[in-house]
Structure formats: structure tokens, C-alpha cells
Amino acid sequence: MLTGFLLCAGCLIAAMIFWSGSPPSQGRENGESTSMNVWLYDEELMPFLERYEKQNPGLNLNIRSFRSWNALYEELLKAISANAAPHIAEIGSTYGVAQLVQRGIVRPVDPATAAYADRIGEPFTAAFSYDGQQWAVPIGGSVPVVYSNRNLFHTANAGQPPADWAAIKRAGGKIVKDVDQDGKTDIWGLVADPSMAWVHMNAAYDAGTGSWDSERLLGSFGRWRDYVDVSRMTPPLQHELAESQFIYGKAGMLISSSQKRAVLEKYIGGKFDFDIAALPQDERDGGLLLDARGFAVMTSDAREEALSRQAIRYLLDEQVQTELLHAASLIPARADIADSLLRSGDLTERETAVMQIAERLAVKPAEADDERRWRSYTDEQEKLETYPDSSVDIGL
Structure with a gap:
């Protein structure tokens, strides 16, 4: 006893x-x-x-x-x-x-x-x-999200914050604009920070099976080729500038980390209001990569x-x-x-949105190939934006 x-x-x-x-x-x-x-x-x-x-x-x-x-x-x-x-x-x-x-x-x-x-x-x-x-x-951690500028959405009559990739393309196409008609884009539809490999890995990883899908991966790169070279709603080779472009009202949407929320709130102040939505995941059940x-x-x-x-x-x-x-x-x-x-x-409205998105996280263990994927997808993204007609050479 x-x-x-x-x-x-x-x-x-x-x-x-x-x-x-x-x-x-x-x-x-x-x-x-x-x-x-x-x-x-x-x-x-x-x-x-x-x-x-x-x-x-x-x-x-x-x-x-x-x-x-x-x-x-x-x-x-x-x-x-x-x-x-x-x-x-x-x-x-x-x-x-x-x-x-x-x-x-x-x-x-x-x-x-x-x-x-x-x-x-x-x-x-x-x-x-x-x-x-x-x-x-x-x-702790963060999730990939899409920030959207409510003012630009309203001005362009672009509808509600997008919930899927098709909606992102429609909204981006309406928002992109050459304001002073000098042949140069002044407001972009969509920008993304340098972590594009994270976006592609989210597209390729199937949380339901714990495997990688080559078709979805190729589709992700094809989607960005369209945004940059066909729809021309996304600027090439400007990922380092994406955050500031969004803060200064030069982009309708920003793909980045949920951790950037506080920085955006601080520097945007009251210039405009913005929303947060989860990174789209195509038509499949599964979670976001944390x-x-x-x-x-x-x-x-x-x-x-x-x-x-x-x-x-x-x-x-x-x-x-x-x-x-x-x-x-x-x-x-x-x-x-x-x-x-x-x-x-x-919680604030945006904090609540982030915590609700976090309920959709995938369970994925670390893999030896994670670093290779990250480096490869980053290099291929740069190649795609530099040489739009080049083929994408990637592996799972």
C-alpha cells in the first residue's frame, strides 16, 4: 500500500x-x-x-x-x-x-x-x-493559406474569397490591371511567397493514403505555368516581393504561411481589410501539410x-x-x-479562421526525400518562370 x-x-x-x-x-x-x-x-x-x-x-x-x-x-x-x-x-x-x-x-x-x-x-x-x-x-506551426484583399475583390467585382483553384483563377483574372495603361501590370491577381515547394508538396501529398501523386504534382506546376505565362495574373520571379506587393495593395491575393498574419495586420493597418482561407486542395479528401x-x-x-x-x-x-x-x-x-x-x-476573426484551418492538418512523418523534394520543386519553379516553354523535370 x-x-x-x-x-x-x-x-x-x-x-x-x-x-x-x-x-x-x-x-x-x-x-x-x-x-x-x-x-x-x-x-x-x-x-x-x-x-x-x-x-x-x-x-x-x-x-x-x-x-x-x-x-x-x-x-x-x-x-x-x-x-x-x-x-x-x-x-x-x-x-x-x-x-x-x-x-x-x-x-x-x-x-x-x-x-x-x-x-x-x-x-x-x-x-x-x-x-x-x-x-x-x-x-507550434503554421499552415499554407490564401490571403485576399477585400477592397480589390469588391472593386473588380471578383466575388467572395476563393475556395478552390478555379475560383482563384477567375478572381485573379478580374483583379489584374494595368492602371495607367502603359503596358505594364500595376495590380497583380495573385502573388506567392518563396515557399512554392510547400504549395507543390501540398498538391502532391495524399493524406488519405500517405503517398505522393505524380499527376497532381504535374497539375500543380501546370497551374502555375498558366498563372504566369498564359493568364499573366502572377508576376514571374518576384516571390521575394510578394508580401510587400500584397501589403501595398498591388496584389489581390497572396499565398503564404498563416504565420504571416500578424505581419500583414501590422503593416496593412487600416489601409484595407483582408480575408484568410485555406490553400485549395483540389477535389480530394485529405489534410494540409503542416x-x-x-x-x-x-x-x-x-x-x-x-x-x-x-x-x-x-x-x-x-x-x-x-x-x-x-x-x-x-x-x-x-x-x-x-x-x-x-x-x-x-480570438479575432482571422485568428479563428487560422485555428479552424488547423483542424484539417495531415498526419505526415518526416521522410528522407523531403529535402530532395523541396530543393527540386524550388529549382523547377524558378526554371518554369524563367523559361515558360521548358518542360518540368520532377520526381516524387
């Missing part, structure tokens, strides 16, 4: 430590200081880690921020080769998970953290699963790895997860928090 009581008490204490995010006290009481290197590419997550640092005297987090997942990934590969990897790294799920695992630098998620996987949405845990293990703790953010523990000594895990667990704390949508424009990884936010009635 006593043994059972002590066991239950131990489990309760372990759970309290996990969700409080408090690190082991060893080294704090005797005044020791520990420095840890953390790499991330979502600057909005930095304040959470800084808050954790303040709550834990003696812990110094040296945080380095990168402009994108690709920039962090490339630098991380160099650091691994030089035996200079950080203790903790934020990693994206779109590609690279398998490659980091294969290099032997990433530690699998520990049992204490994995035991709470039932609180994290399955699409998030699957995104960092490879070879039968989970390699990063999901914190761009998940996870934090991984890099190989180091046992004490540093334990401290790294505790720091990462803090980001699963209820308060942190609840604040993610407002503070970082990220969908929280914890399903219970996501449900609570939707039921709260405290």
Missing part, C-alpha cells in the same frame, strides 16, 4: 516538474552558472526563452537568431562538421529532419517528454518522427542534455502555448490548448 502511494506521488511530482518547466536544481544551490547555446529562426519565440532564463538564475542562454529555417539548417550542418553545434536548435518539419538524424547529432525525445504526446496534436508529433522515433518536441516548429536536443554531455530538455519542456507550458497564437502567430502544438482557444471566444 505504502509502495503504491509513493509511486503515485512520484508520478505526480514528475508531472508537476514537467509542466512547470523548472530545470534540475543541481548546480543552482551552490552558485554554479551554466551557459547553453540556443539557435532559432522564429524571433518571436525568443521572449519565451528569455523569460525562462530569468526564472532560472544561474542559467545563461546564448540565443542566436537566423532569418529562416534554411539559413539555420545550412549553418547547423557546418557546425556539426566542425563539432560546434548548439545545445538546442529550432528545426522545421518541411525538410531536413531525416538528414539531421542520419548525422547522429540529434537526440531522440526522452521518455518523460514523449509520455505527454497525447496532449500534442498528432500532425505535430508525426512531423518530427523518423525511423520509429521522435526527434524534436513540437512547439510547417511545424520543433526544438531538438543536440548531442552533448548528460547534464547539458538534461538542462536542454527542461528548457524545451517549458515551451509546452500552458501559459506559453496559450500565448503562441498572439505573440508568435503560431498554432499551438498542444491540442488541448488549441481547442480551448477556439472555444474561448477571445
Whole structure:
């Protein structure tokens, strides 16, 4: 009887430590200081880690921020080769998970953290699963969406925000305009940010079967060839400018990440109103591919790895997860928090739209070919826009 009581008490204490995010006290009481290197590419997550640092005297987090997942990934590969990897790294799920695992630098998620996987949405845990293990703790993520300028839609009599690709083409064709009649397009129907590979992967992945569809992939590239070269409602080779084009009212629609919502709201201000809709998925049942953010523990000594895990667990704390949508424009990884936010009635119209779209996420584990797909589809998109008559050479 006593043994059972002590066991239950131990489990309760372990759970309290996990969700409080408090690190082991060893080294704090005797005044020791520990420095840890953390790499991330979502600057909005930095304040959470800084808050954790303040709550834990003696812990110094040296945080380095990168402009994108690709920039962090490339630098991380160099650091691994030089035996200079950080203790903790934020990693994206779109590609690279398998490659980091294969290099032997990433530690699998520990049992204490994995035991709470039932609180994290399955699409998030699957995104960092490879070879039968989970390699990063999901914190949040974003979904591909279509933003639409209500003012331009109204002026062009383009109807409601589009729900499918056919509607996007119709609306884009009405919105595109040469305002001053100088032979140059002043307002584009549709623009897209540089993550076109994400768009094509969403078109090709069949969540129902967990397979890739070559016909849908070719159809996706064909659709963009039409937009750029036939309908001419999308500018070629201007993906880096897409966000600013939409902000300044120079594009009717923008395909981008749901995380861009806060940036658009900030810089658009009251110039015009805009809507958010899910990226169309053709005529099939299935979910959208998530761009998940996870934090991984890099190989180091046992004490540093334990401290790294505790720091990462803090980001699963209820308060942190609840604040993610407002503070970082990220969908929280914890399903219970996501449900609570939707039921709260405290979300804005656009935040509610994003959280509702997030209920349609696909469950897709990391694959070794994800990086090849991303690089290949990005290169082929550039080729298509540079040489419209060229053939598309892609593989699943």
C-alpha cells in the first residue's frame, strides 16, 4: 500500500516538474552558472526563452537568431562538421529532419517528454518522427493559406474569397490591371511567397493514403505555368516581393504561411481589410501539410542534455502555448490548448479562421526525400518562370 502511494506521488511530482518547466536544481544551490547555446529562426519565440532564463538564475542562454529555417539548417550542418553545434536548435518539419538524424547529432525525445504526446496534436508529433522515433518536441506551426484583399475583390467585382483553384483563377483574372495603361501590370491577381515547394508538396501529398501523386504534382506546376505565362495574373520571379506587393495593395491575393498574419495586420493597418482561407486542395479528401516548429536536443554531455530538455519542456507550458497564437502567430502544438482557444471566444476573426484551418492538418512523418523534394520543386519553379516553354523535370 505504502509502495503504491509513493509511486503515485512520484508520478505526480514528475508531472508537476514537467509542466512547470523548472530545470534540475543541481548546480543552482551552490552558485554554479551554466551557459547553453540556443539557435532559432522564429524571433518571436525568443521572449519565451528569455523569460525562462530569468526564472532560472544561474542559467545563461546564448540565443542566436537566423532569418529562416534554411539559413539555420545550412549553418547547423557546418557546425556539426566542425563539432560546434548548439545545445538546442529550432528545426522545421518541411525538410531536413531525416538528414539531421542520419548525422547522429540529434537526440531522440526522452521518455518523460514523449509520455505527454497525447496532449500534442498528432500532425505535430508525426512531423518530427523518423525511423520509429521522435526527434524534436513540437512547439507550434503554421499552415499554407490564401490571403485576399477585400477592397480589390469588391472593386473588380471578383466575388467572395476563393475556395478552390478555379475560383482563384477567375478572381485573379478580374483583379489584374494595368492602371495607367502603359503596358505594364500595376495590380497583380495573385502573388506567392518563396515557399512554392510547400504549395507543390501540398498538391502532391495524399493524406488519405500517405503517398505522393505524380499527376497532381504535374497539375500543380501546370497551374502555375498558366498563372504566369498564359493568364499573366502572377508576376514571374518576384516571390521575394510578394508580401510587400500584397501589403501595398498591388496584389489581390497572396499565398503564404498563416504565420504571416500578424505581419500583414501590422503593416496593412487600416489601409484595407483582408480575408484568410485555406490553400485549395483540389477535389480530394485529405489534410494540409503542416510547417511545424520543433526544438531538438543536440548531442552533448548528460547534464547539458538534461538542462536542454527542461528548457524545451517549458515551451509546452500552458501559459506559453496559450500565448503562441498572439505573440508568435503560431498554432499551438498542444491540442488541448488549441481547442480551448477556439472555444474561448477571445480570438479575432482571422485568428479563428487560422485555428479552424488547423483542424484539417495531415498526419505526415518526416521522410528522407523531403529535402530532395523541396530543393527540386524550388529549382523547377524558378526554371518554369524563367523559361515558360521548358518542360518540368520532377520526381516524387
